[in-house]
Amino acid sequence: MINGERTLMRPLRWGMVGGGRTGQVGYKHRTGALRDGTYQLVAGAFDLDAQRGREFGTNLGVASDRCYATYQDLIAGEADREDKVDVVSVATPNFTHFEITKALLQAGIHVICEKPLFFTVAECDEIRDLASKNGLIVGVTYGFTGHPLVHQMAAMVAKGLLGDIRIIDMQYTHGFNAGDDTNAGDAVKWRTNPATAGSTFVLGDIGTHLYYLSEVVLPHIKVERLLCDRKAFIPTRAPLEDHATVLMHYDNGARGRLWSSSVNAGNMGSQRYRFIGSKASVEWSDSHPDQLLYEVQGEPNRILHHGMSYLEDESLAVDRMGALHTEGLGDSWANIYLWIAQAIDARMRDDDAFLASHHYPGIEAGTEGVRWLENCVRSADAGAAWVDYK
Missing domain, CATH: 3.30.360.10 (Dihydrodipicolinate Reductase; domain 2)
Structure with a gap:
């Protein structure tokens, strides 16, 4: 049974692109990611409206100087920080997934992306190769598959x-x-x-x-x-x-x-x-x-x-x-985020043996x-x- 005990040495420094105040899925991502202490939300480009995104991010506890106007600003702003983000979730419309995911991977940042992952299998293959080359994980959020x-x-x-x-x-x-x-x-x-x-x-x-x-x-x-x-x-x-x-x-x-x-x-x-x-x-x-x-x-x-x-x-x-209480979507999302965190942690430690047997929705599932x-x-x-x- 999962009870919230720490499974990583430190929480992953986590950011979001999208998922702001007017988004439909942002809270689901945060419900999942922040459940077990495996992620800490430290940065984001939450909204196309930069001011609204900054106000929203600070209300979530993110420092105002790490509430960025665009995903490009997030990548640039985090690049030289000693405490830069480890992983970023992409919770934006479908047509933006590929370009944002590619840019994050090129910057050395792990990615968790909404589905459908991209428009074509060719795009998926390109991202798979880029992630593999840079030693990075791409996770995909399929809601109830953690139940x-x-x-x-x-x-x-x-x-x-x-x-x-x-x-x-x-x-x-x-x-x-x-x-x-x-x-x-x-x-x-x-x-x-x-x-x-x-x-x-x-x-x-x-x-x-x-x-x-x-x-x-x-x-x-x-x-x-x-x-x-x-x-x-x-x-x-x-x-x-x-x-x-x-x-x-x-x-x-x-x-x-x-x-x-x-x-x-x-x-x-x-x-x-x-x-x-x-x-x-x-x-x-x-x-x-x-x-x-x-x-x-x-x-x-x-x-x-x-x-x-x-x-x-x-x-x-x-x-x-436990049996007395109903498991729901938030619990399932928490499992998915936990499994992806464990995969990212293993990749950071070059633990290929763990990754070979570890279940999580990754680039293959998205493809x-x-x-x-x-x-x-x-x-x-x-x-x-x-x-x-x-």
Whole structure:
């Protein structure tokens, strides 16, 4: 069980680009990073409005002279400090991720970036090579993949409790974009503009969460072919989609379905995952995050509760609240940030043995998410055709 004891010799000196007062994700990053004492927020370029960003940063406890107007100013201002930042989180719109991440890595700074990581696999490969050359870590934030019951599912699959995996069924939907964008805020406008969002809307914004979580639970099977059918029910969002269904064929013969939508009117936001094997099935939803439905063929259904001693060690090791209290998104983010911190610390110590066995969402996870999006777009643009996964 994680209880907040120190796991690093010193906290990482941490900065942020974006994540300011008007941002949607900044507080989630800080909730995760500042939980265990593994990070100390010391610098930031929090806002396009420099004055507002400086006021916001000082309210967070950051020294005013380390609240920078731009990420370029942050890099320059930190360069010659003995206590310069070790790592910076990029919590900005998609189209800025590549240039900011590249500049930070060139300056010798580790990076934690929002998803989708970049626009193309080629950009991912360039960043992977740069990070490797400079001995740096790139982490990616996939929200609920730090939840203990996600790792319970992964352990059950690995230990054969489900048998051979046959069916993967996933859903992440909400209804907050069911109306048109006439009065939409900036956070919606940049997500529905190809110039700033990339080649997808809901697939990149929320669908990649589904895909990566399935990779955590099922690392041993890979997509061979997929078919993506996507649509913009609000016409002004075209050619991007606000609704998509993806069918997938896996290399072990399994079949998968993924539904991602922001026009599920009345839905307040829900993720659901069901993994079906030849012996049993498991199902987990963020609507009931403390419970895992375990169904064995021919036996009564069971509801497994997080934090209980009957769970696998892999789940108990990342539990934070204990069985009496519900684990949530903030706890999951805290695990992700902790794992990335441990990876950065190991890289600083050149501990390759630790890194070889350490789980965290890194550049490979981010790259695979972008690769999946490229294949989805290729299929959809071909008229919802089956395509070989490249």
